[in-house]
Amino acid sequence: MNILDKIVADKRKEVDLRKALIPVKQLENSVLFNRVSPSLASALRASQTGIIAEHKRRSPSKSVINQNENVQDVALGYAKAGVCGMSVLTDGKYFGGSLDDLLLARASVDIPLLRKEFVIDEYQILEAKAYGADVILLIAAILSKEEIRQLSEFAKSLNLDVLLEVHNLEELQKSIMPSLDMLGVNNRNLKTFEVSLETSKSLSAEIPEEFVKVSESGISNTSAIKELKKYGYQGFLIGENFMKTDNPGKNAKIFIEELKSL
Numbered sequence: 001m002n003i004l005d006k007i008v009a010d011k012r013k014e015v016d017l018r019k020a021l022i023p024v025k026q027l028e029n030s031v032l033f034n035r036v037s038p039s040l041a042s043a044l045r046a047s048q049t050g051i052i053a054e055h056k057r058r059s060p061s062k063s064v065i066n067q068n069e070n071v072q073d074v075a076l077g078y079a080k081a082g083v084c085g086m087s088v089l090t091d092g093k094y095f096g097g098s099l100d101d102l103l104l105a106r107a108s109v110d111i112p113l114l115r116k117e118f119v120i121d122e123y124q125i126l127e128a129k130a131y132g133a134d135v136i137l138l139i140a141a142i143l144s145k146e147e148i149r150q151l152s153e154f155a156k157s158l159n160l161d162v163l164l165e166v167h168n169l170e171e172l173q174k175s176i177m178p179s180l181d182m183l184g185v186n187n188r189n190l191k192t193f194e195v196s197l198e199t200s201k202s203l204s205a206e207i208p209e210e211f212v213k214v215s216e217s218g219i220s221n222t223s224a225i226k227e228l229k230k231y232g233y234q235g236f237l238i239g240e241n242f243m244k245t246d247n248p249g250k251n252a253k254i255f256i257e258e259l260k261s262l
């Protein structure tokens with residue numbers, strides 16, 4: 001079994017238990033549930049820099065990225081740096097994140113927040129809303145076309161933005177549908193962990209104009225962004241490059257200032 005299949009198998013068991021623990025009604029009655037979500041897609045369209053900064057403690061490909069930083073401080077630092085949005089990993093087993101991280105980020109900032117999760121069930125989208133997210137991620141590699149349709153339409157009905165992530169042409173072609181806001185190309189193959197910015201470059205022409213293009217993973221300098229912009233990318237999802245330092249917010253600020261001066 002590859003790592004992605006394993007993550008999904010574990011996730012199914014987790015979601016079943018979560019459903020039994022907190023009923024849908026309770027999520028729907030929570031304070032944040034009726035909050036009006038700011039749109040990440042609109043923020044990216046209007047931005048010159050387009051940075052989505054991620055909170056990431058560890059990953060299957062890197063066992064320690066940052067174990068010290070407090071998510072509230074990271075969120076504040078990212079917001080002060082002028083990012084368009086923040087991605088918060090909520091998977092516990094493989095990434096060391098939690099729904100509480102999302103809630104704590106929401107408690108400290110108003111910028112668009114993305115729940116970074118392996119979403120396989122509508123219940124997780126209700127959770128995303130209840131814990132303060134404005135955007136959800138859907139990963140084409142783990143969903144059928146029909147699942148992508150159902151989950152994205154459900155998210156839109158809750159006024160959430162949808163970022164759909166692909167890694168190759170086949171995933172992209174099965175995914176294009178009107179209920180998505182942003183198309184993310186992951187430069188990291190989630191099955192082999194290989195990273196190449198060429199993935200973003202080669203798929204860019206196949207993404208229809210109406211979607212905001214986001215390049216994800218492996219971005220470690222501003223010249224990479226300058227290059228990716230030529231291919232029409234308006235969003236750049238960066239985790240490790242910021243999180244590996246002891247002050248991710250400060251690092252993001254320096255990065256964004258440098259980007260503006262290019």
Ligand SMILES: O=P(O)(O)OC[C@@H](O)[C@@H](O)c1c[nH]c2ccccc12
Binds near residue numbers: 054217238240
């Ligand atoms: O730390 P990086 O290389 O800058 O990558 C961030 C982000 O793109 C990556 O964490 C990611 C992209 N898609 C995902 C799906 C699940 C978990 C994690 C991810």
